[in-house]
Each structure stands twice: as structure tokens, then as C-alpha cells.
């Protein structure tokens with residue numbers, strides 16, 4: 584692999600964890616399909632007066648989800664998905680006006696909004712690399728797949744990529760095999776493909792059901808959320824699947840792993 588300063592690196596395996604614009608993906612000659620959504624996320628953190636009790640909340644609104652994720656103390660991070668025009672308006676507000684808008688949207692869930700941090704905005708995109716490895720380069724996380732920030736699935740997907748790759752590399756090492764071979768990279772791609780495709784499809788469907796005008800889709804989503812709300816066993820199952828899907832669990836992600 585050639586570095587920016589012209590230096591050449593020779594190694595058995597490179598792990599491309601360099602995000603959605605991955606240079607490693609380009610170096611591996613792997614194509615990626617991208618599809619933009621008509622949505623932009625405004626992300627920030629904010630302080631509030633009521634404890635979050637370590638609960639993340641997701642509001643499903645016609646323009647997209649608005650999610651709070653608990654941080655330490657009386658602080659949460661915020662991902663607020665809107666139309667690009669509305670996101671531009673929110674970004675242009677001063678802190679006081681933004682806090683008032685946020686207060687209105689949260690409807691007292693976390694008490695009053697006490698302060699907000701710096702805001703950043705991200706156009707929502709879906710990206711899927713054709714393969715997760717080639718030419719001694721393995722892709723993990725957003726270098727291989729980007730999904731909208733809904734249902735908090737992105738980070739967990741990336742962690743499962745890494746845990747799977749670590750396991751396969753350790754096994755290859757143990758048997759004296761080449762840790763960056765085409766065989767290993769193809770096996771890694773096969774191992775991760777199902778999980779990545781299933782999560783991306785689920786998140787895409789949920790997101791499109793929010794922004795669609797098609798009434799039956801809203802009814803199906805509403806029925807699903809009602810079932811989640813009223814059936815604790817179903818809620819537990821969905822939460823467990825979100826964190827760690829059933830099927831083979833990489834050793835690094837099993838309880839008690841170092």
C-alpha cells in the first residue's frame with residue numbers, strides 16, 4: 584500500500600477502519616453503492632434537569648427519528664433527523680433559540696434543556712461495499728457499510744465486524760495460515776454479509792416507513808411499535824437482537840471474554 588508521503592508499506596493484512604470515505608476501500612479496488620436519503624441529521628449534546636436513568640429515547644416523526652442517548656450525569660447526546668431545509672434552519676439558530684425548539688420537541692421528557700453543545704449536521708446516506716475484503720485489506724465499520732442513525736445499530740455492526748475478523752485472524756495464525764489471504768477475506772465477507780444486510784434492510788425499511796406518505800406502511804409500523812410497547816418479552820427480544828443478534832457470536836463478544 585502506498586502512503587500519502589509516497590512511502591510503500593508491505594504487510595500481511597491491513598484493516599480499513601477509516602470510515603465512509605475509506606481510502607483503504609479505494610486501495611482494495613472495492614466498489615461501494617451509495618443512496619442518499621432526503622434527510623439530514625443534526626447532532627449535538629445537551630444538559631438537562633431530569634435524570635435520563637440510562638434510557639435512550641427515540642421519537643418517530645414524519646421527517647425522521649429524533650434520538651437521545653444517555654451520557655454521564657445530567658447530559659445526553661442528540662441526533663435529530665429532519666428535512667435538509669429544516670436542518671439548515673436548526674443549524675442557523677443561536678443556542679437559546681435551538682434550546683427552546685429542543686425543549687418543545689422533548690415535551691419535558693428530560694425536564695428542561697439547560698445548555699447545548701456545538702452542533703454538527705450530516706446528510707443521511709446508505710452505503711454498501713460490494714465486498715468486505717480484497718487485496719489484503721479487510722473493511723470494518725463504516726468503511727464497509729453506512730446506515731442511517733436509527734435504532735442505534737451502526738456502532739454495534741462495526742464492533743461485530745472487528746470481533747469476527749479478530750477471531751478469524753487468530754484462527755489463521757494458530758494454524759500457520761496466511762492472515763491476509765483471499766480465502767480468509769472471502770470467508771470474512773461471507774461471515775458478516777448476513778448480519779450487515781439484515782440490519783441495513785431493517786433500518787432502511789424503518790426509516791422509509793417514517794418518511795413515506797403510504798398510509799398502510801404507517802399502520803404496520805404503528806402496530807409494530809404498539810406491540811413492542813405492550814409486550815415486554817418482545818421488547819426484550821428486540822433489544823437483545825439489536826445488541827447481539829442470535830446466531831454465531833464471535834468469541835470476543837461473548838460474555839466473560841477478556
Ligand SMILES: Cc1cc2nc3c(=O)[nH]c(=O)nc-3n(C[C@H](O)[C@H](O)[C@H](O)COP(=O)(O)OP(=O)(O)OC[C@H]3O[C@@H](n4cnc5c(N)ncnc54)[C@H](O)[C@@H]3O)c2cc1C
Pocket residue numbers: 600601602603606624625626652662705723724725726732735736737738739741
Ligand atoms: C449523526 C450520527 C449519529 C449516530 N448515532 C449513532 C448511535 O446513536 N448509535 C450507533 O450505534 N451508531 C450511531 N451512529 C453511527 C456511528 O457513528 C458509526 O457507526 C461509527 O462511528 C462508525 O465507526 P467507524 O470507526 O467505522 O467510522 P468513523 O467513526 O467515521 O471513524 C473513522 C476514523 O478514521 C479516520 N480517518 C479517515 N480517513 C483517514 C486517513 N486517511 N488517515 C487517518 N485517519 C483517517 C477518521 O478521522 C475517523 O476518526 C451515528 C452516526 C451519525 C452520523
